[in-house]
Each structure stands twice: as C-alpha cells, then as structure tokens.
Amino acid sequence: MGAEEQAARTDPRAAVRTHLASSGPLRVPLRRLVRHLAEASEPLPLAQLVRSSGLSRRTVETFLAVLGTDLVREESGLALRPDVAPEYRDLAGTPATELDAAQLATPDAALDPQLLEQMDALVSAAPPPVAALDHVPATAHTVLRRALWLAASYELTGRRILLVGDHDLTSLALMLVCPEVEATVVDVDERLLTFVAEQAHARGARVRCLAADLRHGLPPAATGWADLAVTDPPYTPEGLRLFCIRGLAGLRDRTHGRLVVAYGFGEHQPSLGLQGQRAMQQLHLAFAAILPGFNRYHGAQATGSASDLYVCQPTPQTWKALDRAAPPETHIYTHGRQSLEGERDPVPPETVTAVWEAADVAAEASTLVVGSGLADTAAPGVRHVRLDTVLTSGVPRGARADVALGNLAGDPGGWLLRVLLALRVERLVALVPADHPDLAGGSLHPDVAALLAPLYTVDSPRAAGSGYALLRARRTDPDRLSPHQRLLRRVLERPHGTVATVWREALIALAEDLGLGRLTKNEARARIRALNPAPELLEARLVDLPRQRMSALVELVSRSADAP
Missing domain, CATH: 3.40.50.150 (Vaccinia Virus protein VP39)
Structure with a gap:
C-alpha cells in the first residue's frame, strides 16, 4: 500500500490537501473535480467526471483513490458522503479569477x-x-x-x-x-x-x-x-x-x-x-x-x-x-550587430593593433585575452579565456595574468561592468561598441565609475575606428583606500560568490586588518542582519544583480564597516 493510499484511509481530507499541493498545474482542474463532486445532488458517472474536469481517466481515477472512505461508489456513479461534502466545498474553494x-x-x-x-x-x-x-x-x-x-x-x-x-x-x-x-x-x-x-x-x-x-x-x-x-x-x-x-x-x-x-x-x-x-x-x-x-x-x-x-x-x-544542448548561438536576434544577418567579420587588423598598443604589454608581463578576435601571434605566453566563462564563473585560477585585453565588441550593455569585476589584473584594455550605453557623453557612466572605484581607475574612452571604442583601466592602489573602500574591494573582488558569504568573510578580514580582534562568523552575520538587507541581495551573486541593486548593496556594505 502506497503512503498516499494509506493516508487516504486514515485522513482522506489531509491526503487530498497533500495531493492538490503537489499537483502543479493540475491543481486547478482537480479542484474543479472536487467542486463537481461536492455540489452534485446525485452520484456522477466516471465519464462525466472525466469530461467536466478535462483530465484523463487515469488522472481522475488516481485522485478518486485519494478520497478513500469519503467517496461512495454506487452503481449509478460516484459521490461524496453527505456529511463531508461541505468540508470538500470549502477545500475546493474558488478559482483565483472568476473569468474562465x-x-x-x-x-x-x-x-x-x-x-x-x-x-x-x-x-x-x-x-x-x-x-x-x-x-x-x-x-x-x-x-x-x-x-x-x-x-x-x-x-x-x-x-x-x-x-x-x-x-x-x-x-x-x-x-x-x-x-x-x-x-x-x-x-x-x-x-x-x-x-x-x-x-x-x-x-x-x-x-x-x-x-x-x-x-x-x-x-x-x-x-x-x-x-x-x-x-x-x-x-x-x-x-x-x-x-x-x-x-x-x-x-x-x-x-x-x-x-x-x-x-x-x-x-x-x-x-x-x-x-x-x-x-x-x-x-x-x-x-x-x-x-x-x-x-x-x-x-x-x-x-x-x-x-x-x-x-x-x-x-x-x-x-x-x-x-x-550545444553552446548557444551569439547571433539570435533579427536586428542589430547580434542579428542572424549581422556583422560576423572579425575585428579589423588595425583595431587589433590599436588594442595591443593601448595595452602596452611589457615583455615580462603575463597577458590574458578575454573573448576571441584579439589574438596576436607575435605575443608569446598569452593565455585565452572565453567571454562566457568570465561572465558566468570568473577567470580560472590557471589563467590569472598582469594585463588583460577584452573583446566586448558585441556587448549589449551589461558585459563591461561584469568583466571588470571578474578580472583581477593590474591593467585592462576593453574593446567595446562606440555607442555602448555606459559610454554616453564621452565618459564612463558615473554609476559604473562609482561601483568600480575601489578596484579600478578608468580612463576616458577613445575611438578605435570601425565603430569601436577603447577603454583602459588601472588597478587602484589598495594602500590608498579607506577602511570602507577596502571592505568594498574585498566584496567586489569576488563577484561570483554568494553575497552573504562574501560580505561576511570581508568583514572578518577587515577586522583583522584593522587590529580590532577576531570577528566571528556569527558576529559578522549579526552586523549584516542589523542593516536589514533584502533577502534577494544576500542570496544572489554580485555579478547577477542589476546595477541598481549593486549600488544599494555597496551602500549597505560601506555602512557595515562602521557597525560596532
């Protein structure tokens, strides 16, 4: 005997509630079935129950078994016991909307x-x-x-x-x-x-x-x-x-x-x-x-x-x-650069040259190229990493470098900020569309610049020809950061970790840096809870938060540096 059938024998109404709760989209027609039974003045044939509910006979029979001893089976059809029918009417309730x-x-x-x-x-x-x-x-x-x-x-x-x-x-x-x-x-x-x-x-x-x-x-x-x-x-x-x-x-x-x-x-x-x-x-x-x-x-x-x-x-x-499933196509739209008919030509050679010149990679520096299309066969020791890897999980440990070059030519608007958060390099040059939404007015968007301040100093973009722009960033000297900025830096440097965990560990590390003694995990959690952050901030990864929520998080993290 199955657990549900056994429960139906002892407490049919509780078994029905459990069955309905676990029925997903079938819950609506099953509740309709319960109402038909509860409101019927005479036994109903099985065929009528199937027809009125729109459910298969197998599904209807499975549900009827859950009713256990509350269901009366007569030669003319099926009915609920009169003494329990009112309770089943209440259990069925009314639809979420009166419109059919x-x-x-x-x-x-x-x-x-x-x-x-x-x-x-x-x-x-x-x-x-x-x-x-x-x-x-x-x-x-x-x-x-x-x-x-x-x-x-x-x-x-x-x-x-x-x-x-x-x-x-x-x-x-x-x-x-x-x-x-x-x-x-x-x-x-x-x-x-x-x-x-x-x-x-x-x-x-x-x-x-x-x-x-x-x-x-x-x-x-x-x-x-x-x-x-x-x-x-x-x-x-x-x-x-x-x-x-x-x-x-x-x-x-x-x-x-x-x-x-x-x-x-x-x-x-x-x-x-x-x-x-x-x-x-x-x-x-x-x-x-x-x-x-x-x-x-x-x-x-x-x-x-x-x-x-x-x-x-x-x-x-x-x-x-x-x-x-194979990796998704990049060109999925019907308009613009990422349309099926959009431009698929590689980055022009003169633009690739401009990117490498802007990076000014020293002979002894290690270099990371993010995305395809910026390869320089003359540059020895260059590591490559897929753009989607950087955006979804960060840079693999074996691919860390001093300088990074990023091909973000297809950026619809959200890649640039998240690539900058994901990379931990001394210098970065990113190739972006000249009409990138974060570069309006000839400079980096103030909200993006403010978010990145503990990590990078970003130069004004400059034209790179063929509809592209170059953006250069340099790592901010950590010794020049205030305690608030150092705390923010630790959080921002781990954008692919769950915010609650990253924030807690950053608070513990800051207390140690400032010589304030050991801050326990529970004490760090309590300091975070005192600021009453929205659960959606704590449960998500920083890289998945919209920019507005990132800014809200940064404000709370900064305030937590002053908490007792």
Missing part, C-alpha cells in the same frame, strides 16, 4: 477597466524598446489577459514564476492580478530591471530582478527555482531555442512544471514557423496547448502584430536534450 480561462484565451476578452488602466499606465511608463534586442511591446490588454489566463489556468497563489526576459512586463501584470505570486525576472536590459524593481517595490510585490545575458547562462539563483516559466523570446529559431532552454533550466518541478512561450510568424511564412516549432520540438517538448493570436503588439507587423501562446510540457527526453 477559455474566455480569456480570446483576444477580445472583457477585462476589469481599473486593472486595464493600471496596466496601460505601466506599459506607457516602461523604458522604450531596444530594436537590437528584438523588443516589441505587447499591448496592455494582452499582458493583463496573459496574467489572468495564467492565474485561471494554474492557480498561482504561493507559486513561483520565472520570466525569461520581460520587456512585456508580465511580472507587473501578475503583481496586479495575483499579489501572492513570487516572480523572478531575468533580463539583459538594465533599464527594464530598474523599472520593474521600482514598480514592484512601490507596491510591495515579491518580484526579484536578476541581470544576465541569457546567451551565457541562467543565474544560479534562478536555476531550478520556478514552478512555471514564461517567455516572449526573439522569433528566430536560435533565439527561441535559447530562451526555451533557459526557461526549462529554471523549473524546479520536472513533472508538473510548464513552459509558456509566445511565438508567431506571418501567414506567408509557414517555413519560418516550422523552423521555430522544430526548435522547440528538438527539446522534446509536448505542446499541451496553442492559443492562436493570443498576443497583440505595438509593432511586429511582419507577424500581423500578433503571436500565439504555446503551453509546453517537458517530457523525460527534454532533460536529456538539455544536458546535450
């Missing part, structure tokens, strides 16, 4: 005007789209309907949702519809992350923002975390595949977890649509539902300003496919 999921699946579904007004204000206030990142804003009606449909279909209270990219602001729509949901947004756009974090904080919503270029991986804090993953990816097969892989990596329940994907193609491009669907099917995903024309956009006229909503259910083969 099938009704919400239609693009012209009627929505609460007040909620729609709030969503429209958020969409209007959001940062403008970035064409190079394939940003096409969804309408406020679409985003709100998407959140309502998710709430009606999956009962989100107490659940975790991962938004793999969120320029459409689905996280904020969920905040309006279901405040109890816990959401994590992973995006490469710092402006978007700042906006979402500010709006969520103002409303007390549980929305965590993490910065990442998904081509280089999903932050560990988001990996294996979610019950449901949602994404509206670039509509190239490469972009679709990559965002699906990251969404799947974020699921913690490999049996009940779901991946919800927006994807569309023009009616005159069925071959393109087939390529996108094949990209998903190569991950062995079952299409549990395809809601045609669900999403509407301000733009994307090539797809009729619309896309379908795919509900993807992983199979056992999905997880094997993820393990075998």
Whole structure:
C-alpha cells in the first residue's frame, strides 16, 4: 500500500490537501473535480467526471483513490458522503479569477477597466524598446489577459514564476492580478530591471530582478527555482531555442512544471514557423496547448502584430536534450550587430593593433585575452579565456595574468561592468561598441565609475575606428583606500560568490586588518542582519544583480564597516 493510499484511509481530507499541493498545474482542474463532486445532488458517472474536469481517466481515477472512505461508489456513479461534502466545498474553494480561462484565451476578452488602466499606465511608463534586442511591446490588454489566463489556468497563489526576459512586463501584470505570486525576472536590459524593481517595490510585490545575458547562462539563483516559466523570446529559431532552454533550466518541478512561450510568424511564412516549432520540438517538448493570436503588439507587423501562446510540457527526453544542448548561438536576434544577418567579420587588423598598443604589454608581463578576435601571434605566453566563462564563473585560477585585453565588441550593455569585476589584473584594455550605453557623453557612466572605484581607475574612452571604442583601466592602489573602500574591494573582488558569504568573510578580514580582534562568523552575520538587507541581495551573486541593486548593496556594505 502506497503512503498516499494509506493516508487516504486514515485522513482522506489531509491526503487530498497533500495531493492538490503537489499537483502543479493540475491543481486547478482537480479542484474543479472536487467542486463537481461536492455540489452534485446525485452520484456522477466516471465519464462525466472525466469530461467536466478535462483530465484523463487515469488522472481522475488516481485522485478518486485519494478520497478513500469519503467517496461512495454506487452503481449509478460516484459521490461524496453527505456529511463531508461541505468540508470538500470549502477545500475546493474558488478559482483565483472568476473569468474562465477559455474566455480569456480570446483576444477580445472583457477585462476589469481599473486593472486595464493600471496596466496601460505601466506599459506607457516602461523604458522604450531596444530594436537590437528584438523588443516589441505587447499591448496592455494582452499582458493583463496573459496574467489572468495564467492565474485561471494554474492557480498561482504561493507559486513561483520565472520570466525569461520581460520587456512585456508580465511580472507587473501578475503583481496586479495575483499579489501572492513570487516572480523572478531575468533580463539583459538594465533599464527594464530598474523599472520593474521600482514598480514592484512601490507596491510591495515579491518580484526579484536578476541581470544576465541569457546567451551565457541562467543565474544560479534562478536555476531550478520556478514552478512555471514564461517567455516572449526573439522569433528566430536560435533565439527561441535559447530562451526555451533557459526557461526549462529554471523549473524546479520536472513533472508538473510548464513552459509558456509566445511565438508567431506571418501567414506567408509557414517555413519560418516550422523552423521555430522544430526548435522547440528538438527539446522534446509536448505542446499541451496553442492559443492562436493570443498576443497583440505595438509593432511586429511582419507577424500581423500578433503571436500565439504555446503551453509546453517537458517530457523525460527534454532533460536529456538539455544536458546535450550545444553552446548557444551569439547571433539570435533579427536586428542589430547580434542579428542572424549581422556583422560576423572579425575585428579589423588595425583595431587589433590599436588594442595591443593601448595595452602596452611589457615583455615580462603575463597577458590574458578575454573573448576571441584579439589574438596576436607575435605575443608569446598569452593565455585565452572565453567571454562566457568570465561572465558566468570568473577567470580560472590557471589563467590569472598582469594585463588583460577584452573583446566586448558585441556587448549589449551589461558585459563591461561584469568583466571588470571578474578580472583581477593590474591593467585592462576593453574593446567595446562606440555607442555602448555606459559610454554616453564621452565618459564612463558615473554609476559604473562609482561601483568600480575601489578596484579600478578608468580612463576616458577613445575611438578605435570601425565603430569601436577603447577603454583602459588601472588597478587602484589598495594602500590608498579607506577602511570602507577596502571592505568594498574585498566584496567586489569576488563577484561570483554568494553575497552573504562574501560580505561576511570581508568583514572578518577587515577586522583583522584593522587590529580590532577576531570577528566571528556569527558576529559578522549579526552586523549584516542589523542593516536589514533584502533577502534577494544576500542570496544572489554580485555579478547577477542589476546595477541598481549593486549600488544599494555597496551602500549597505560601506555602512557595515562602521557597525560596532
């Protein structure tokens, strides 16, 4: 006898609660099944229960077994004992939204005007789209309907949702519809992350923002975390595949977890649509539902300003496919340098020469080249490391060097700061796009310069031709740093460690440096807790925090140097 069957014999209602809690997306139709049984005036045939719930006979029979002695089996059908029916009505409760999921699946579904007004204000206030990142804003009606449909279909209270990219602001729509949901947004756009974090904080919503270029991986804090993953990816097969892989990596329940994907193609491009669907099917995903024309956009006229909503259910083969997945393509977008048709030519020889001249590498110095395209066959003893390795896990111990050269020519905006944090070299020269968002106005962005001050002094950028700029940085002399800056330096030098651990150890080391005696781990933890940092700061890695959260962390770390 199984544990669940044994529990059903002794306490059926407790067994039902346990079964519902562990049923993931099936919880909504199972609760519907309970309501049908609890409200029925006569026994119901099994076929009717299957039909009304929309669940397979096997799933219905498995659930009925959990009801144990509370279920009466008669020749005419199945019924709950009259004395327990009221308790089951309470147990089933009501759906998260009174709107039916099938009704919400239609693009012209009627929505609460007040909620729609709030969503429209958020969409209007959001940062403008970035064409190079394939940003096409969804309408406020679409985003709100998407959140309502998710709430009606999956009962989100107490659940975790991962938004793999969120320029459409689905996280904020969920905040309006279901405040109890816990959401994590992973995006490469710092402006978007700042906006979402500010709006969520103002409303007390549980929305965590993490910065990442998904081509280089999903932050560990988001990996294996979610019950449901949602994404509206670039509509190239490469972009679709990559965002699906990251969404799947974020699921913690490999049996009940779901991946919800927006994807569309023009009616005159069925071959393109087939390529996108094949990209998903190569991950062995079952299409549990395809809601045609669900999403509407301000733009994307090539797809009729619309896309379908795919509900993807992983199979056992999905997880094997993820393990075998090849490294992602760099060119995944439809616009800009990183588009499929974008520039793939190597860095011009004269620009490579300019990088090496700016580095001015002495004969005895060891050199590290980050990324490809800057090789100098005349330079002996040069070590190479992949850019994605530096961004995701740092520089391998055997690749430490005095001078570093970084090819960040494809940086969408977030690489530069994180590469500078990850490298522990005396001098660095980085090749970046001339229009890099952190170089506006001919100098490094003040927020970035302030964050890096305990580590580097950064020169003004200079043109390198062919649409590139060179940025040079020199390691700051640690002897000139104040105690606050020395503490910050220790934290910033370990960007791939969990913030709570790195901060604690930095406090202990500082106390020893200043001759203040030994600070225990518990004392260091208490000093950190006294500042009441947000859990999302402590649980994440520094490298995964949006710049705004990095600045907030730096302020708290600095204050902790003065704590008794």
